[in-house]
Amino acid sequence: MYAAIVSLTLMGLILGYGLAQAARWFKVEGNPLVEEIDAMLPGSQCGQCGFPGCSPAAEAIASGAAPVTLCPPGGKALAEALAAKLGVTADLGDMEDAGPKLAVVLPELCTGCTRCFKVCPTDAIIGAPKQLHLVIKDACTGCGKCVESCPSESVVLRPIEATLKSWYWPKPQMNLVEVV
Amino acid sequence: MKLTLFRGGVHPPGFKEQSASQGIENAPLPARLYVPLQQHLGAPAQAIVRRGQQVLKGELIGRASGPISAAVHAPTSGTVVAIGKHTAPHPSGLPIETVVIEADGNDTWCELHPCDTPFDLDPDAIAAKVGEAGIVGLGGATFPSAVKLKLKNRNPIHTLIINGGECEPYLTCDDRLMREESVAIVEGVRLMLRALEAQRALVVIEDNKPEAFAAMHAAAEAVSEVEVVQVPSLYPMGSEKQMIETVLGQEVPAGGMSSDLGVVVHNVGTAFAVHRAVRFGEPLIERITTVAGSAIVKPRNLRVRLGTPVEALFAYCGGIKGEPARLLMGGPMMGQVLPNMQVPVVKGSSGILALTAQEVNEQSTANCIRCSRCVRACPVGLVPLEMAGRIRVGDFKGAEAWGLRDCLSCASCSYVCPAHIPLVQFFNHAKGELTARAQADHKAKETRRLAEARSERMERIKAEKAAAAAARKAARAKKAAEEESAAPAGDSETSTEQKETSA
Amino acid sequence: MKSPAAPAPVTAPHAHAPGGVGEIMWTVILALVPALLFGIYMFGWPTLWLVLITLAATLVGEAFALRLVGRPVGPTLGDGSALLTGILLAMTLPPWAPWWVGVVGGLFAILVGKHIFGGLGNNLFNPAMLGRVMLLIAFPLQLTTWPDIAPLHSAAAPSLAESLAITFGGAAIDGVTGASPLGHIKTALTQGIGVSSSAPEVYSFIDGLFGSLRGSLGETSALLVLLGGLWLLYKKVITWEIPVSMLLAVALPATLLHLVDAERYAGPLFHLTTGALMLGAFFIATDMVTSPSSRLGQIVFGAGCGLLVFIIRTWGGFPEGVAFAVLLMNAATPVIDHYTRPRIYGRDRQGKPLNYDSEKEGRS
């Protein structure tokens, strides 16, 4: 009886001490996770997530303060990758699809002021002073910075049109109670 | 010939008797034709006509754009009244670019370039003529045929398989074509052999079409390089990979193409179209379409101008009895629901079906009972229940690990499932989702690259400005010091302001 | 001509094979009915009560569980799966077991065996077998009391009143019970009596085939169960892999060991016609939900079940092992499924694309 109590107590003490030492030894300096996450984000510093740029957003994600679904330009693919990295489950259900909108310059209003051209984080706008500006669809992330910058309100975000090429079958509705 | 039947497969009732006895008839020419510029896999054709322009029958109205694309021709003579969006014959009901032609009723051909000695043409000239005629796979896959005829440049081709399987229920257009045009088909096959520089052709016909087999056999009797092969009726025999497995006993490596094995597969309808195109110079402006289903009063096989609204075909077949449960383009196993009756017949429309609820036999879904019927039915060797289970909870990667990418979407599994789970829809959804995500991922990477390039440039500009400012300052200091002067070096400010646009 | 209202995009196929889940379940039930009725006839009224009570318990359990998760009760009850569980459970119980055995077993099978996992299709273990094993462990006495054969018309048969006393009153039935053949030879062996002398006391092949042996309902007539199973094969409701591999995996080692030492080991015919082996091979191990999905997997599964049955019968502590064997293999099903995926077209067994070059060489 006493032998058992004593031996268990001893074991507990020894193991506990071992763990404490291990914690000290293997302590990680800084947080490499933040850097890794930062590397995964688009890096366009568009601010759509509500953070001043991609690095602060990465910190928030790493600390769990922000959801992995926060980055609209990254879309579902990014959210999934982040969720896998952090080992959390992401609810992709209510997430809008990647890049749901694209900027369009309205030719009749554009004055060629080049402001949008200067703010675009991905150089998706081409133009020159006093010339009609144009958005390169493939490079636009729909971040909306150009919209804010335009003095004549001639840049708008438009939802990307569904085409036969981009359309695919929706998930089937099973009229069953989902089993979790 | 020794056959090695593929595993799995299903035997849906054929219903071929509805239309198999109906000889091919000409469908009436409608007042307006709606000709989509995309009736094939690949890039859409580029319209080369304007509104109000007069066109002749067979005139090019859409030019192929890019390596995988197909030309589109005017199906009759008349006036182009519109070029714009019209609902596509596709379940999404999305509009596509369509040329609308008002027929003038004269049906006047444009100038054609027939060729009386087609076998003297060199192989590439045959492929070129096929390409000019806008011919695509008429079995329903609509892959541009000329591209497939040029595959010999990638890898030598020894065998051409002509797909006369027609394993989809209801459809009899290939059956009728083989019965009525066997000689022309054989000539088309020989032209394709020449184009491919292949040694032999196998015309593969399911054993539920004995008349077609007899006709083709007779027509190919004297042609040593064309052999007609009868195979058991089993869905999906008409699938390229399964047909190759059956007649050659070989499997196309995953991710590869049949040409990796030295084999190319074309449909019988395509062979016929090749014959018309090369010998008579006729572009592809019509096709044989089966109009059937129990909701059709008089099922028929029709020679239809591309662009004819399906409504007109129904009218010609005596109309529709009652409320059809499903309007389809293609067969019931892989065909697609039509959004309405105004959509046009296109190059891939092997059948237009109006099915009753009884024929469709759709029932509400239940839980998967793991009965493994889907596993036994799958011709590829997949485990549909595992894939669907993963997709259902959003685990697309998991489904991929179970072989999702190898799925043909042949629907054999859904057909047999006693729980009536829409398995193929799960698979189609997941494939689309995966593709969309891959694209999004690609775009994100591009974005990152662009953003980095920009910030780098911004840094550089800043540095240059700072350097210029420093230089000026130094120059000024120097000037002040020496009291007399040399002009400062060039003004770098304006040049750095300009942005190099990579586009 | 009116277009049908803009259809929601429904996907192919636009044709479906006839039949559904309900049809499968009811066909299996139908295949069991002859053996069930025959068993009731052989053991008289108490058996009928027990069967009815067990069925009622499973149905009530199912309805309760469905109500709890808010699923429609009617259609799901109608698919017959709960009824089938009830029948299978009843057929593996001692025919004169008291009423509460049926109630506890039936409720346990449905609620714990099936609905805790999420209902039909999600259960890892065969519910009926889970119910039976729980009963065997909790109430070993009641679960091993085998009455003598007493066909309804015979003099030994209990009257209606007596039967009610047996089922509901807990009347002692000691005078008319004994061991099942499997139990008998096992006990005899421990007393040093060889199979050749102990088996004939309780068993003959004809009795085993036609069902005048002690045991549960499903253990009596191997022939009727076999016929029901063959009918299911013919109807393509089950496939041959599991029954054949399971029966072979019992018969082969039995034959071998019997040839080695006929005194210690009973022969294959004895094994095949006694106990719940036939029922297990055709109706229990073939339960779709809890067996592997590939052909190879099913063969492995059936062989595993058969071997375990043989091992438990021969060397284990219990005279019969079908329930344990099936449950153990149920637990292995996900693993079997994982390792026995069919080869995918155009790929080798490891999932790598076939090699073009070797393919080309093979072509010539």
Ligand code: SF4
């Ligand atoms: S056929 Fe249907 S019920 Fe059967 S295992 Fe496949 S998905 Fe499940």
Ligand code: SF4
């Ligand atoms: S649709 Fe895919 S999974 Fe289903 S049977 Fe066809 S190939 Fe197999």
